[in-house]
Amino acid sequence: MLEDCGLKSSTSKLTIKEANPRYKDCFDSQVIGSNPKQGTVVKIGSTVCLRYIPDEVIIESQKIFDELQRNKKESKERTRENLSVVAKRTKQSVTKIFKRNNKEKIIGEDMPNE
Template sequence: MGRSNKPNPNIGGKLGLVAGIVSAVTPVAIEFIDRIPRKDETEPSEELISMPELCSKKFPLKLDEAKELIEGHGLKALPIEVRIRDAHVRYKDCFDLQVVACNKKANSKLKPGEVVIIQYVTREVIDESLRIFEEAERQKATLKQERADRRAEKWEHIKTHAGDTAVKAKAGVEKIIRRDNKKKELDKEDSYE
């Protein structure tokens, strides 16, 4: 049984239905598109400001320099000190009042007058960070020395056991040689008789 080549009688009705839907929806779609604001129609007061880079490793900034830079771009700066309990090894190489973090990423777009939180370190935090670093280094050195001592102790233990084993093996070989020599001597004596 093959397919029949008769045309579908409902095709005209379907095409008419689709054409009717398209003609009904077109005015609504055009009105909706017209209501969407375009980029060039935005008000000039909504101009966005690019956030300057504050936490560069190559060019670290002091707190007052960062505040001037932010306020020069039309933003508000809110300085926050790193607490001593938040001291970390990463602050050990910083200088007093160095900016270490910011809540906005560099080159992000901000509205004028938006608040930017600047985090900076003080001398106390830097000293605590140095103490933490030195303590960590001391612990690493102690652990390394303990491992070296254990390794040396294991080698000594292996050497003594290897020496004992060698002495026992030598004694065993000597016993076998003596036994063989005695056997040969007895065989020689028996052969003479």
């Protein structure tokens, strides 16, 4: 297609090291970047470098995304459990305080006024 417009093309594929969760929904050989950027006016005969994503990078990107989602879910569960423990301890402390105050009131009522 570029050749039809009088341009030369050069291709470069992403490597596994460049896998990123943002590529998880790409399709095989999808162009993800170009140099010069898309929409730039260039002279006829110029070379345009196209970066594309191979299937193995897409698969690795999906694995990274899944791992991030799993970690996020586990973190939320730990936070929820910690909050539950804190709420339970707080409730127990408040209950002890009220029981202590009630005992003091009862003891105070039993004592005659002088």
